[in-house]
Amino acid sequence: MTATLTLGDGLRRATEHLGKTSETARLDAELLLAHSLGRQRIELYTDFDRPLTDAELDGYRDLVARRSRHEPVAYILGEWGFRRLTLSVDQRALIPRPETEIVVERCLARLCDVEAPRVLDVGTGTGAIALALADELDAARVTAIDVSADALALARENAARTGLDIELLEHDVRAGLPDGPWDLVASNPPYVEPEELDTLMPDVRDFEPHVALIGSGTTEAVARAATAALAPGGWLVLEVGDGQAPETAALLAGLGYAEVVTTADLTGRDRVVEGQRVGG
Numbered sequence: 001m002t003a004t005l006t007l008g009d010g011l012r013r014a015t016e017h018l019g020k021t022s023e024t025a026r027l028d029a030e031l032l033l034a035h036s037l038g039r040q041r042i043e044l045y046t047d048f049d050r051p052l053t054d055a056e057l058d059g060y061r062d063l064v065a066r067r068s069r070h071e072p073v074a075y076i077l078g079e080w081g082f083r084r085l086t087l088s089v090d091q092r093a094l095i096p097r098p099e100t101e102i103v104v105e106r107c108l109a110r111l112c113d114v115e116a117p118r119v120l121d122v123g124t125g126t127g128a129i130a131l132a133l134a135d136e137l138d139a140a141r142v143t144a145i146d147v148s149a150d151a152l153a154l155a156r157e158n159a160a161r162t163g164l165d166i167e168l169l170e171h172d173v174r175a176g177l178p179d180g181p182w183d184l185v186a187s188n189p190p191y192v193e194p195e196e197l198d199t200l201m202p203d204v205r206d207f208e209p210h211v212a213l214i215g216s217g218t219t220e221a222v223a224r225a226a227t228a229a230l231a232p233g234g235w236l237v238l239e240v241g242d243g244q245a246p247e248t249a250a251l252l253a254g255l256g257y258a259e260v261v262t263t264a265d266l267t268g269r270d271r272v273v274e275g276q277r278v279g280g
C-alpha cells in the first residue's frame with residue numbers, strides 16, 4: 001500500500017527534484033502543480049493538506065519530469081505573462097522576458113506626445129512588443145515583422161487571442177525595413193554570437209528557436225535600416241545583450257542618431273539603448 005501524498009508533500013518532493021536542474025525549483029513546482037490541477041497558483045496555499053489523487057499525481061509527475069529535462073516552464077504551461085497580456089508560447093518563438101517589458105516602457109515614454117503613432121516591431125516572435133504597444137497605446141498603428149513564418153503564425157494566434165489589431169509581415173531586416181515613415185522602430189533582435197551558443201543554459205539552447213537567439217550583425221542591420229525608415233525625430237529602441245550597451249550606443253551615435261540613452265533592467269544591467277533620428 002502506498003501512502004497518500006498531499007499537495008504540500010507533492011510540492012516538497014518536486015522542489016527537491018527540480019533543485020538539481022533549476023534555480024527556480026519552488027516556483028516551477030508551484031506553477032506546474034497549479035497548471036496540472038487547473039487552478040491558480042495562489043489557490044494552492046489554502047490546500048496544502050488536501051490529498052492528491054493517483055491521476056493528479058501522475059499528471060504532475062509528467063510535468064515535473066519535462067521540467068527536469070530542462071524544458072522551460074513557459075513552454076510546458078503553453079502561455080506566459082507579458083505586461084498586461086497573457087500570450088500563447090511554444091517552441092515557434094522566444095519566450096518573452098522581463099527585460100523586454102522595459103523596451104515597451106521606453107517606447108511608451110517616447111510616444112506619449114505623438115498622435116496616432118506609426119510603430120514597427122522588428123523580429124516580433126510571439127508578438128509581445130507589438131501587442132503590448134497596441135494594448136497600451138490606443139491610437140497606435142502597429143506593424144510587426146519577422147523572418148520566421150513559424151513565429152509569425154504564433155504572433156497571429158496571439159493577436160486573435162488578445163483581440164488586438166496589428167499588421168504582421170514576413171520580412172527579413174537584412175533587406176531593409178518596410179516603408180515608413182515610422183515614428184518609432186522597436187526591436188529585440190537576436191544578439192548571441194554563434195560561438196556563444198554552447199555557453200547558453202540548456203533550457204534556452206535546447207528549446208528556444210536558434211533564429212531568435214543567434215544573430216551576428218542583426219542589431220546593426222536594424223539600426224542601419226531604421227535610419228532610412230524612421231520619420232525625422234522618430235525613435236529607435238533596441239534591446240541588447242548583457243554587456244553590449246556601450247558598443248550599441250556607439251553604433252547609434254556613429255550612424256547619426258541623437259539623444260542616445262541607455263536604460264537598465266530591474267537587476268541594474270544596461271539592456272535597452274535608444275536614439276533619435278535627426279534631420280529632414
Ligand SMILES: C[S@@+](CC[C@H](N)C(=O)[O-])C[C@H]1O[C@@H](n2cnc3c(N)ncnc32)[C@H](O)[C@@H]1O
Nearest residue numbers: 096123124125146147148172173188190211212
Ligand atoms: C530575440 S527574439 C525576440 C522576440 C520578441 N520580439 C520578444 O522580444 O520576445 C528575435 C526575433 O527576431 C527574428 N529574426 C531573426 N533574424 C531576423 C531577420 N533577419 N529579420 C527579421 N526578423 C528576424 C526571430 O525570428 C525572432 O522572432
